[in-house]
Amino acid sequence: MSGRLLRLVCTAALAAGAVLAPVPATAVPEPDDRERTVAELLTDLQRLYREAEQATETYNATEEKLRKQQAEVRRLDTALARARLSLHDSRGAAGRLARQQYQNSTDISPYVRLLLARDPQRALDQGHVIGQLARERAETVGRLTGSERKADGLAREAREALDKRLGLAARQKKDRDGVREKLHAVEELLASLTPEQLDAVSELERTDIARAQQDLVASGALSSDEDEPTREADRALRYAVQQLGKPYKWGAEGPESYDCSGLTSEAWGHAGRVIPRTSQEQWARLPRIPLRDLRPGDLVIYFPDATHVALYLGEGKIVQAPRTGEDVKVSPLASNPILGAVRPDLRPEPHRPAERDHGAAE
Incomplete structure (x- = not known):
C-alpha cells in the first residue's frame, strides 16, 4: 500500500472512531517523488x-x-499486370493457331504434296514456308507456357509480398x-515534479555532461x-546546422521536425x-573510425545498443536532435555515453608500402 493511500485509510478510520490494528513492520510507506534525491530522479528520467x-x-x-515492402508490392503488381497482358496475347495467338490447325485438318500432308508436285523447287520453297510456320507455332505454344508460368510465379510472389506488408503494418x-x-x-x-525539482535535475544533468566532457x-x-x-x-x-531550433519528434525526418537518426540521414x-x-x-x-580521427560531418553513435546519433560539428561539439521536449541544438560531444563514430563518405585508402604498413601496426 502506498504512503498516501495508507494515510487516507488511517484518517478515515479515526474519523469514524474505529480502532486500527497495529501496522505490520513490512508496510512501510513508500517515499513519493518529493522525497527522492535529485540524482535518483535524473537517473529515472534518463532511463x-x-x-x-x-x-x-x-x-x-x-x-x-514497411516502406521498402510497399515498393516491392507495387513492383510485383506492375510486373504481374504486364505478365497477365502477355498471357492474354499468348492465349489469343494460341487460339488462332488452334483454329488454323482445325481448318487445315483435311489437307494433304506437306510430304505427299512434295512427292506429287510437278515443280519440285516450288514445292521445296513451300516446304520451307511450312517449316517456318511450324516453328512459329512451336514458339507460340512455348510463349504461352512461359507466360503462364511467369504469371503464376508473380502472382505467388505478390501474395507473399502483400502478406509480409500486412505483417509489417501490424508490427508498426x-x-x-x-x-x-x-x-x-x-x-x-515530469508532471509529478515541482519546479524546484525540475531545475535541480536540469542543473545536475548539465554538471554531469560538463564533467564527462572534461x-x-x-x-x-x-x-x-x-x-x-x-x-x-x-x-x-550545413544542412544539419540549418535545422537548429526545430523540435524533436519521434519518427520524424523533417523538414519541420526530426528525431536523432532522421536528422543525420x-x-x-x-x-x-x-x-x-x-x-x-x-x-x-557505415565505416567506423577512431574518435581521434573525428572530423566535421562524421556521425557519433551513443549508448551500448546504438540508439542515439549526432553529427560532429568540430572542436568537441555535436549537432543533435536530443529527445522529446527539446529542439535540434549544439551540444558537447560527451552529452551521452559514446559508443563510437562512423564516416559515411569514407573512401578506400590507396595501398601503402610494406614499411609504412609495419610502422602503422606498431
Missing part, C-alpha cells in the same frame, strides 16, 4: 528517455522495412504504441588537430549520399 529512444529506433526500423502499429507508452511514462514523471578531453581521446571535412560532409553539416541525403535510416543501422553498416 525513461533512453527507453523511449530505443522504442523510437525500433519503430523507425519497422517503418523503413505495435511499435508506435510502444513509443507512446514510453513517452507517457516520461510525461507522468574527462573526454583530458583522456586524449580527441585530436587537437582535426582534418577539414570533405565537400559532402560539409554539405551534410536527411543531412547526408541532402549531401548526395544515402545512408541507413536508423542509428543502429548507421553503426552497423
Whole structure:
C-alpha cells in the first residue's frame, strides 16, 4: 500500500472512531517523488528517455522495412499486370493457331504434296514456308507456357509480398504504441515534479555532461588537430546546422521536425549520399573510425545498443536532435555515453608500402 493511500485509510478510520490494528513492520510507506534525491530522479528520467529512444529506433526500423515492402508490392503488381497482358496475347495467338490447325485438318500432308508436285523447287520453297510456320507455332505454344508460368510465379510472389506488408503494418502499429507508452511514462514523471525539482535535475544533468566532457578531453581521446571535412560532409553539416531550433519528434525526418537518426540521414541525403535510416543501422553498416580521427560531418553513435546519433560539428561539439521536449541544438560531444563514430563518405585508402604498413601496426 502506498504512503498516501495508507494515510487516507488511517484518517478515515479515526474519523469514524474505529480502532486500527497495529501496522505490520513490512508496510512501510513508500517515499513519493518529493522525497527522492535529485540524482535518483535524473537517473529515472534518463532511463525513461533512453527507453523511449530505443522504442523510437525500433519503430523507425519497422517503418523503413514497411516502406521498402510497399515498393516491392507495387513492383510485383506492375510486373504481374504486364505478365497477365502477355498471357492474354499468348492465349489469343494460341487460339488462332488452334483454329488454323482445325481448318487445315483435311489437307494433304506437306510430304505427299512434295512427292506429287510437278515443280519440285516450288514445292521445296513451300516446304520451307511450312517449316517456318511450324516453328512459329512451336514458339507460340512455348510463349504461352512461359507466360503462364511467369504469371503464376508473380502472382505467388505478390501474395507473399502483400502478406509480409500486412505483417509489417501490424508490427508498426505495435511499435508506435510502444513509443507512446514510453513517452507517457516520461510525461507522468515530469508532471509529478515541482519546479524546484525540475531545475535541480536540469542543473545536475548539465554538471554531469560538463564533467564527462572534461574527462573526454583530458583522456586524449580527441585530436587537437582535426582534418577539414570533405565537400559532402560539409554539405551534410550545413544542412544539419540549418535545422537548429526545430523540435524533436519521434519518427520524424523533417523538414519541420526530426528525431536523432532522421536528422543525420536527411543531412547526408541532402549531401548526395544515402545512408541507413536508423542509428543502429548507421553503426552497423557505415565505416567506423577512431574518435581521434573525428572530423566535421562524421556521425557519433551513443549508448551500448546504438540508439542515439549526432553529427560532429568540430572542436568537441555535436549537432543533435536530443529527445522529446527539446529542439535540434549544439551540444558537447560527451552529452551521452559514446559508443563510437562512423564516416559515411569514407573512401578506400590507396595501398601503402610494406614499411609504412609495419610502422602503422606498431
